[in-house]
Every structure is written in C-alpha cells, then in structure tokens.
Amino acid sequence: MPKKIVFFLTIFFLFSGRIVFSYWPSGPSEPIELAYAFTERDNQEGDFDLAREAQFNAVLDYTLMLRSEEHIENYLDLCNQFGFKVFVPLPYYDNETKILDKDEIKRQVERWKSHSAIYSWYILDEPVLHEVPRALQKEFYDFVKSLDSRPISMAVNGSNNAGKWKTYFSEEAFDILFLVVYPYVKGTAQYAEFYMNLYISRFLSYKEGDYPVIPVIQAFYDSDESEILNPEGHLQEMYQIFQNHELVSYGLAFYAWRPGGNLIGIRQDISIYNEVQELISLNKVPFPTSSITIYPNPCNFGIGQEVKIIYFSIDSEVVVCIYDIAGNLVRTLNENDGFSMGGGFAAVVWDGNNDRGEKVARGVYIIVVTSSAGTVKIGKICLKEE
8 A cells, every 4th residue: 555545544543533523413524714704705806715725614704694685695605615614693682782682583593594504603702891691691592502503603802800701701602612812903912922821811710611612813904004913923923822722623713804895914915825824734634732742833944943842752762754744754753863851751853854954845744753662643733934
C-alpha cells in the first residue's frame, strides 16, 4: 500500500473519534468555520465565492429574517448551493421591554425549519451585556426547541463584572456558545492579551456544562475612521490565546465579513485573507490536544522562532516525523534533536528545514510522534510567512 494512503488512513482513524460530536444526533462532521456577520445575500460582489475559497463552511447574517420571504428563500438556497451551514438569528426579542414576540418566532421557525441549509437557530446576542434575565433566556430556548430540534446558539460577550455573570449567564439557554472578545479597539489594543485572558478566565470560572464553544476572532474593520483596530498579526494572537485556554476544538468564527457593507477588510487586505486561510486550515484537522504540545503555534521561522514539540516518554525511544498536508514526509527528528525537560517529558526542536536543509513553505504541517513502545501521537503546526 502506498505510504501516503497509509498516512491518511492513520490520520483518519486517529482523528475519527474527535470529529464526531455527541451533543445532538446531527452534529457536524467537521469543525464549524463561520463567517460571522456575513452580509452578502446574492453573491453580486462574489463574497460567496470568496468565502468558499477561504474554506468557510458556515455563515451568519444578523438581519436575514427581517427580509422578505423571497429574499430569505433565495439566500438559503444560495447557501445550500455553496455548502454553507446557516446560523439563523431570531430577532424577536425586545431588550427594552424584555418581551418575546412568540407569534413571529413561531411563524418564522415553522416557515423555514424544513430548509436543509439551516443548521442552528441563533436566539440571543450577548445576553450578559444586555442584561437579559436568565429565566427569559430559558423561556426563549424552550419555546424554539418546542418548534424545531435543531441546535440553538447564542453569543456571549458580557462583562468582567462577576455580579453580571452570576445574574445573566445561563447554560440552560443554548446548545452552542459563541465566545466573543473585542480587544482591538482604540485605547485598549495595547492590553489585548491581558483583556482577553481576564475575560476568558471569567467565563471559564462560570462554565460548568460540557457544550461546544466557538471562539469569535475579530477579523476585519469597516473603515479607516473606525474605532475597531486591525494590527498586523492579531488574528494569530487571538487564536493562540483561545488555544491556550483549550477553547479551539469545535470551530472558529470570524467577525465580520463585510461590516457596514463596504469592502475594506478581507477583500482589500490580502494579509488578512491569508491569515484567515491559515487559521481555518489549522483548525480543519482536529487532533488530541492532550497528546503533545507544539509551541509556538502558529510559528514564524522568519523572525527567528523555532518549533518545540513536547511529549511524554519514559524508557522509550521517540521519532518525530513532519508531513505536509499532501502526506509527503518533510523532516524526521529524534531525541538527538531535542532535550529532556524532566518528569518524563522531552522535546525536540524543529528549525523549519526539511531533510535536505531547505526552508519549508508556509502552510499547515502534520506532526506524528511515534515511540518504540508503539504509541502514536499526532499534532499540527501552522507556519507563517517570513
């Protein structure tokens, strides 16, 4: 059997337990890669093609259900054509009066629930921030669930105020949670890492259930005058912080595709587009995060970084093989290429060269750690441009 076939069969069987989710019977067969606030509805600007090229497989449009039925149907049909799962917002809750418009919710859900493009009903946006009572969140969830069995999602941003979390964060009102952090705004960008870690730690202190979490990465800004900043490399920085908190497993969401309807962002800035593609590629192949540690990830060899591959091994010789995504062997490393870390842990160091001493290209690489005892551990690394 050719080596590439053996490689991909190994990858398939080792990963198969990670890509079948058990939160509900119709869980996804691959991580969600969501274009959040995706405002294109007819592909006149070619955004559907661009999103597909970037490997997105899901979309969310905040105002979709406020459009005409013909508009909604055409949009859902187009999403079906491009293979996009649709998260459908149900904007029938009044923040001022705290009242659900159940008649309109029922009409919309009953009208569209048979459409195969719809993946999830998105019921609330940042209920902690908007102080939506927990009981009302649960009422909204139960009502929609009584109409359709699809998973229900919401986004939580909220506050670092412990009292707000305790009062307004309910795990009984969703099946999928979008975790939103917006650190790259004027006046706070220099504290982005601190702010993200503080907010995520607050969320994790109140997280008790076992449910899918999709981190939202702040991807684009809407104009040169915007309060939202877009510093170079911030997508990878946000991704790494979410990864450090072990929140990158179910999928990623990128906010926003075309905020305000203008074209600044992914269409005009090729560096942003490349970063989006890299992170989605990195997230496409799940792996057991507890098996090995790869740091830094993503990595940029062009600024002097080296990849450390850390593994647990006692009385066993280890070989580390690095493959490209086509299954070609790129580099073989062993214990002579690394060092002991004590406590049974060891690490090898990869300098970004292949076995011929040539620098490898940017992209996603698969790392396979094999011990003489017969254990196999698999990870992945994303390499950035110099």
